[in-house]
Each structure stands twice: as C-alpha cells, then as structure tokens.
Amino acid sequence: MNDHIVGIRTYKYRLYPDEQQQAALDDILDVARWLYNRALDYRRKRWNESRHSVTYNEQAAMWRDWRNEQPEDNPLRLLNMSAGQQVLRRLDSAYREFLQGKRGKPRFKGWRFFNSVSYKPGDGAALRDGKLYVQNVGLLPVKWHRALPEGTLKNVIILRKASGWYVLLQLEVETEVPTTEPSEALPVGIDVGIRHALALSDGTVIDSPKYLKQSLKRVRVLQRRVARRRKGSKRREQAIQQLAKAQEHVANQRRDWWHKVTHWLVATYGLIVLEDLHLAFMLRNGNLARAAHDVALGLFDELLSYKANQAGVQLVKVNPSNTSQICSGCGWLVPKDLSVRVHQCHNPACGFTVDRDVNAALNILGLGWDASVRR
Numbered sequence: 001m002n003d004h005i006v007g008i009r010t011y012k013y014r015l016y017p018d019e020q021q022q023a024a025l026d027d028i029l030d031v032a033r034w035l036y037n038r039a040l041d042y043r044r045k046r047w048n049e050s051r052h053s054v055t056y057n058e059q060a061a062m063w064r065d066w067r068n069e070q071p072e073d074n075p076l077r078l079l080n081m082s083a084g085q086q087v088l089r090r091l092d093s094a095y096r097e098f099l100q101g102k103r104g105k106p107r108f109k110g111w112r113f114f115n116s117v118s119y120k121p122g123d124g125a126a127l128r129d130g131k132l133y134v135q136n137v138g139l140l141p142v143k144w145h146r147a148l149p150e151g152t153l154k155n156v157i158i159l160r161k162a163s164g165w166y167v168l169l170q171l172e173v174e175t176e177v178p179t180t181e182p183s184e185a186l187p188v189g190i191d192v193g194i195r196h197a198l199a200l201s202d203g204t205v206i207d208s209p210k211y212l213k214q215s216l217k218r219v220r221v222l223q224r225r226v227a228r229r230r231k232g233s234k235r236r237e238q239a240i241q242q243l244a245k246a247q248e249h250v251a252n253q254r255r256d257w258w259h260k261v262t263h264w265l266v267a268t269y270g271l272i273v274l275e276d277l278h279l280a281f282m283l284r285n286g287n288l289a290r291a292a293h294d295v296a297l298g299l300f301d302e303l304l305s306y307k308a309n310q311a312g313v314q315l316v317k318v319n320p321s322n323t324s325q326i327c328s329g330c331g332w333l334v335p336k337d338l339s340v341r342v343h344q345c346h347n348p349a350c351g352f353t354v355d356r357d358v359n360a361a362l363n364i365l366g367l368g369w370d371a372s373v374r375r
C-alpha cells in the first residue's frame with residue numbers, strides 16, 4: 001500500500017538543429033538575454049531614482065509593449081510572448097532570493113551566461129510527430145535515448161551547451177512514496193570545512209565520527225611512543241608494528257565512512273558543486289595542520305567523482321578563492337581568519353549571519369550554478 005505524490009521531473013534529450021535552425025535558436029537566446037538585461041537595468045534605475053521596487057506585472061506589461069512596436073520587422077518577436085514572460089519571472093525570482101539573502105545581487109548576463117529559454121507547451125513549443133516544434137525555428141529532430149514517461153508536460157526548456165543543443169522536458173508525474181530519488185535537480189554546494197568535515201549550502205553539516213577521531217588519537221599516541229624508544233630496540237620494533245596496524249585500521253574506517261557519506265550525497269542531490277581541491281590545497285600551502293585532513297579529502301574527492309558519475313549526478317568544481325570571505329547574501333567582502341567560526345555580514349543592509357562553512361558552501365553553490373548553466 002503506497003501513497004502517491006505528484007512531482008515534477010525533468011528529462012533531457014539531445015536536439016539536432018540544422019545550421020539555419022541553430023542560428024535561429026541563437027537569435028532567440030540573444031533576444032531573451034537582451035530582455036533580461038534591459039529589465040534588470042530598469043529595475044536598478046527605478047530603485048536608484050525613487051526606491052521603487054518594480055514588480056513582475058509591470059515588467060510583463062513593458063515586454064508586451066516593446067514586442068508590439070512596429071510588428072512587421074521587430075526582432076523582439078522572435079521570442080514567444082510567454083517565453084519572454086518566463087525570462088522576466090526568472091529575473092523576478094532572482095530578485096526575491098537576493099532580497100531574502102539567499103543569493104548575490106542579480107547581474108547583467110553576457111552571452112556565455114544565458115543559455116536557456118523556457119516555453120509553455122503548446123505556446124511557442126510543442127512535441128509533434130516525434131520532433132520538437134519551436135516557433136520561428138521549425139521542427140527539430142530529437143534523440144529519444146530513453147522513452148518519455150507518461151505524464152503532463154509542464155515546461156519545455158531549450159538549452160545551449162558547448163556540446164550542442166538540448167531540450168529539457170518537465171513532466172508532472174505520479175511517483176510512489178517513499179521515493180529513493182528525491183529530486184533530479186536538487187543542487188547543493190559543499191565546503192570542505194574548517195569546523196566541520198563538510199558543510200552543505202542547505203545548512204547540513206557533517207562531522208567526522210567520534211570513532212574516527214578516537215582512532216586518530218591512538219595513532220598519534222603510538223607515533224610518539226615510536227619516537228621515544230631507542231632505535232634498533234625490540235620495544236621500538238613492537239611499537240612500530242602497533243602503529244602500522246592502527247594506521248591501517250584508521251584508513252579502513254575512513255574509507256568506509258567516506259563511502260557512506262558520498263553514497264548519501266549522490267542519492268540526495270542532483271547537482272553537486274565543490275571546491276577544486278587541487279586549488280584549495282595550493283591556497284592553504286604551508287598549513288601543516290591541514291595536511292592530514294587533506295589526505296582524507298583526496299579520498300572524498302575520488303569516491304565522490306566515481307559515485308556521481310555512476311549515478312548520473314552532475315559534479316561541478318569551482319575555484320575556492322575567497323569563498324569563505326564573501327557574504328553569500330549580498331556579495332560584500334567580510335574578511336575573517338580561521339578562528340572566526342560564524343560569518344556575520346558587516347553590510348548594514350544585509351546582516352546575514354550563518355556558520356562560516358555554510359556561507360562558503362552557499363558561495364560555492366552560486367559559482368557552480370553559473371558554471372553548470374553555461375555548459
């Protein structure tokens with residue numbers, strides 16, 4: 001006896017536009033980006049001039065007017081009306097999240113950073129005879145590498161990546177509860193922390209287990225014992241053997257634990273962003289206290305890459321510089337040394353306060369989010 005819930009799931013397929021169609025799709029993305037930037041510019045100006053917060057409805061009305069000017073040769077008409085509204089909704093929710101302290105200030109987008117446009121099915125885009133119809137582009141061949149399940153089509157998203165063009169079909173489907181796959185799209189940023197083993201952007205912190213700390217303590221005791229004993233003595237030989245055993249035990253425990261953690265991560269999240277650890281190690285260069293920790297993180301990196309790949313979870317690595325110093329709420333630089341455990345923003349308009357590692361994880365997620373859309 002299972003409960004059912006209705007959820008949205010996303011299915012991604014490769015598109016094969018011809019040259020002319022590719023050019024048309026590029027043009028549509030250009031219009032969408034222009035709209036985003038122009039609408040953002042308007043919001044900023046109104047705010048600076050008169051502290052007026054522009055609403056989505058105001059912007060949608062402006063979009064309608066711009067699009068209806070000189071209808072015969074207006075390039076804005078390449079973009080479907082409601083697809084343009086989706087662009088404005090995207091900007092609107094970016095603003096809301098910014099005001100709630102969940103992300104930095106929305107920025108103008110260069111062409112590399114604007115790679116998707118979303119249609120309502122039947123309004124500018126639709127599935128037709130096994131192909132995808134897009135207004136002003138035509139019928140695009142789709143590679144159906146897996147069958148699209150039964151369900152109600154809610155969104156059609158066209159995506160440009162370095163490797164080519166894709167369509168994301170978002171379906172409302174019934175799934176059984178409990179589900180082992182929560183959401184294909186749930187993203188997370190991970191900071192390999194100072195206070196915690198891992199800190200996640202959703203506020204979850206993961207600490208090394210006590211048994212591992214105890215085993216490490218035993219290793220350190222045995223290391224000192226070896227050092228104290230006379231070279232060549234039988235007792236030193238005994239201590240060396242004890243130490244080797246203890247080190248092996250720690251290595252096994254550590255590997256088991258990281259297996260569990262990485263398994264949980266790929267089962268829980270659909271997009272995982274973390275620091276490029278090679279760069280992170282270089283930035284910390286000289287900090288011996290962290291050397292042992294870094295060995296363990298190398299293992300984490302290896303296991304996570306392997307499991308993410310197997311589970312089809314996207315893994316994005318970003319440059320870690322400054323991720324701990326920048327406020328993830330407003331973008332201000334808030335310098336703090338290693339002893340400061342809580343991020344407290346100095347910006348009077350922000351004041352975002354959170355665990356320092358969670359703040360870093362939020363910044364890491366932000367960087368990776370941009371990078372993953374860009375691909």
Ligand SMILES: [Zn+2]
Pocket residue numbers: 327328329330331332345346347350351352
């Ligand atoms: Zn702030």
